Amino acid sequence: MSEAESESRAGREEVWIEKYRPQTLDDVMGHENIVGRLKSYVSRNDLSHMLFSGPAGTGKTTCATAIARELYGDDWREHFLELNASDERGIDVVRDRIKNFARTSFGGVEYRIIFLDEADALTSDAQSALRRTMEQFSNNVRFILSCNYSSQIIDPIQSRCAVFRFSPLADDAVAEEIRNIAAEEDIELTEDGLDALVYAADGDMRKAINGLQAASVSGDTVDESAVYAITSTARPEEIRTMVQSALDGDFTASRATLDRLLTEEGIAGGDIIDQLHRSIWEFDIGDDAAVRVLERIGETDYRITRGANERVQLEAMLASLAQDE
Numbered sequence: 001m002s003e004a005e006s007e008s009r010a011g012r013e014e015v016w017i018e019k020y021r022p023q024t025l026d027d028v029m030g031h032e033n034i035v036g037r038l039k040s041y042v043s044r045n046d047l048s049h050m051l052f053s054g055p056a057g058t059g060k061t062t063c064a065t066a067i068a069r070e071l072y073g074d075d076w077r078e079h080f081l082e083l084n085a086s087d088e089r090g091i092d093v094v095r096d097r098i099k100n101f102a103r104t105s106f107g108g109v110e111y112r113i114i115f116l117d118e119a120d121a122l123t124s125d126a127q128s129a130l131r132r133t134m135e136q137f138s139n140n141v142r143f144i145l146s147c148n149y150s151s152q153i154i155d156p157i158q159s160r161c162a163v164f165r166f167s168p169l170a171d172d173a174v175a176e177e178i179r180n181i182a183a184e185e186d187i188e189l190t191e192d193g194l195d196a197l198v199y200a201a202d203g204d205m206r207k208a209i210n211g212l213q214a215a216s217v218s219g220d221t222v223d224e225s226a227v228y229a230i231t232s233t234a235r236p237e238e239i240r241t242m243v244q245s246a247l248d249g250d251f252t253a254s255r256a257t258l259d260r261l262l263t264e265e266g267i268a269g270g271d272i273i274d275q276l277h278r279s280i281w282e283f284d285i286g287d288d289a290a291v292r293v294l295e296r297i298g299e300t301d302y303r304i305t306r307g308a309n310e311r312v313q314l315e316a317m318l319a320s321l322a323q324d325e
């Protein structure tokens with residue numbers, strides 16, 4: 001495909017995560033337990049306030065909109081308000097919008113739904129205010145709060161909500177969805193390309209679908225190389241080589257691999273740590289070495305998230321593994 005063709009193809013296409021967002025609860029992949037519970041709420045038309053917690057791209061927003069579609073049919077948007085709690089305009093704006101939505105008259109439905117994304121971005125004080133707002137309007141509004149970490153949500157809100165814990169999606173659920181989309185879009189997806197997408201996504205369906213769409217822009221065939229380049233993910237074998245060299249006492253070789261990942265492939269230090277952490281038990285290094293590496297990963301991750309220099313921390317980690325040899 002010529003450059004001009006691929007550009008126009010990219011421009012024409014809608015965003016696949018929206019195009020393929022499941023419309024009904026039955027279309028949601030994985031989460032059988034959660035979907036079963038949600039369907040029984042919908043069939044009784046009896047929603048409680050709900051808290052959806054779990055990692056990004058696993059279907060929290062999707063389940064909330066699917067519930068609204070099933071309850072309200074084509075008019076669902078009139079009865080569903082989506083807000084983001086981390087909106088820079090602050091909790092007051094969020095509260096005003098909630099009040100306006102809850103107060104406006106509406107025909108034919110018993111209650112409307114407010115979906116509040118990133119609820120864990122609210123301070124405890126803001127959550128207390130939100131709790132009062134939830135109580136004030138509980139006659140005609142049901143809240144669905146979404147967050148990554150339920151531990152960041154104050155107890156008085158948690159105890160008023162039915163809590164649903166979304167886990168990272170299983171690899172086979174991600175693979176099935178990606179295969180379906182590739183078939184629908186007439187993309188030739190190689191087996192190693194599919195494996196790479198599933199690996200890079202690590203249970204995040206949004207990441208997998210976005211990766212497929214981005215990789216397909218540069219050609220009709222999506223293979224492993226296209227996926228790793230586009231998703232800024234190191235190949236698992238590169239991570240393995242880097243750690244194995246360090247464990248063998250060859251710091252220079254280990255550092256050279258790290259350098260290639262950071263500089264040539266542009267992978268973020270935090271992502272390298274995440275990949276290392278995920279794959280540690282796949283290395284053939286024995287339990288003792290794995291425990292040592294895990295300890296170092298923990299320290300390095302902590303320092304990087306506290307703002308320390310990624311390269312310095314990663315090199316220090318590899319150096320300490322090489323020294324232990």
Ligand SMILES: Nc1ncnc2c1ncn2[C@@H]1O[C@H](COP(=O)(O)OP(=O)(O)OP(=O)(O)O)[C@@H](O)[C@H]1O
Binds near residue numbers: 027061205
């Ligand atoms: N369980 C799933 N089944 C099918 N598709 C899914 C599923 N989860 C996510 N997706 C796809 O990924 C996209 C993003 O998912 P969604 O918006 O529901 O994520 P989320 O859990 O709300 O994430 P965040 O915490 O970042 O808001 C959806 O548009 C959909 O295409």
